[in-house]
Amino acid sequence: MALKPDGILQSGAGFSTEALKDCLPVTGRGLRRSASTARLVSHIRQLCVLGVDSYALMPVLIEHVKRLVGADCGTFWWAGDNHRAADAYFDAESLKVAATLSCHANEFDRNTREAHGADFAAAMQRGRGWANTVRHEAMLLRSREYELFWRSGHWRHGLELTAVQNGRGWGSVVMLRPEGARPFDARTEAALAPLSAFMAHAVHSPASARRFAAEATESGVVVSDRAGRILWQSALGARLLQQAIPQVMPFAATAKELPDCLRSLIARLQHAGAAETCAPPMVHRHTRWGEFDLRAYPLLDHGPDLRSASRFAIHVERREPMVLQAARGAYRLGLSVRQSHICAHLAEGASYADVAQKIGVRPSSVIDQMRKMYTRLDVHDRAGLLQALSAAALREPAGKD
Secondary structure: OOOOOOOOOOOOOOOOHHHHHHOOOEEOOEEOOOHHHHHHHHHHHHHHOOOOOHHHHHHHHHHHHHHHHOOOEEEEEEEOOOOOEEEEEEOHHHHHHHOOOOOOHHHHHHHHHHHHOOOHHHHHHHOOOOOEHHHOHHHHHHOHHHHHHHOOOOEEEEEEEEEEEOOEEEEEEEEEEEOOOOOOOHHHHHHHHHHHHHHHHHHHOOOOOOOEOOOOOEEEEEEEEOOOEEEEEOHHHHHHHHHHOOOOOOOHHHOOEOOHHHHHHHHHHHHHOOOOOOOOOEEEEEEOOEEEEEEEEEEOOOOOOHHHOOEEEEEEEEEOEHHHHHHHHHHHOOOOHHHHHHHHHHHOOOOHHHHHHHHOOOHHHHHHHHHHHHHHHOOOOHHHHHHHHHHHHHOOOOOOO
16 A cells, blocks of 8 residues: 645834844855845744744744755754753754754753853853854864764754843754855854844744644654554654654654554554555644644555555654745745735635734735735635645745745
8 A cells, every 4th residue: 555645024022123134145155145035034034923833833944044044954942931941843854863862951951061162041041052163163073962963963063043032042043064064154143143033032922823734734654563663764754753742752763662542543454454445544633833644554565455564654744834834835936025924814814804904004905915916826816825825835946945
């Protein structure tokens, strides 16, 4: 059986929109002024003020920041009320070696202090992290963190941004480049710095209930045996599994067995016996990271009888909030910032009058912008517009966002 496969911004405490005027956009490994990268900065700012839960937002945000500074790997660490590391997001590249770092906060703090001169909690208290490894390279190279994480992943240069609001840090963005790459320079560091308050706003602001997209945004695979022992998992499958069942699997990259709710899927397949047709059993999960569907498929070695299967594939799909998908789609389609804001509110189910009130214009202005988008995208109604936005958001770009 086969597997299925800028313009208007809300104001907030700690924002410094004037500082962004001096932001130097990034292209490749260096910096130069460019309309396209300035637009990317504006898009990142917009994502941060959408009101989407920071957990659901972070996979998209990290990919955009990676592109902005020319990094190959990105992570984000959330700070709890006690300033210590409370949770983390690893992209597919960093997750490959992230299992070598302990997920215990004290261990993480100790490694960070040895590698960068200040532990995570102290950095969050003072609202300033280590910024750039080029300044303390000798200390980093002697540290246990470098041996456990950086060397095993072939990472060599790091750039850190503390998300600061009201004088303290609420999280830490870490961008990495591999061995043989150029270090992050001061101009790249300066380009990233103005986003600190926006990132903190995204983390700290309360999130409202959202409608979730109909189409899956990400998917991955985990393979296990009959007993539920994990035999293999893709990097994305490991991350999605941890996000879908965080309370059961605190760090999926190190997990050796499936949680009970997924073992039950395998049991249901086995009970199907010799049935010729069988819909894959599914578990649905709704967490801070998004909505997830986990389906079990038998990997048949000898004939079609389900009882002959000795291995099983768990296919994990994640769907993101519709407002986030609409904003990404508007960016990829080249819509203006005002049009992007309109699309984000429409994705929440707002009427034209509601949209006009939210962005501070007349309803006739919203209708005029809608007509322009209909003409540009060759659609005829709101449903067609949202469908076009979703299709653009899910399309893999030639140069990854």
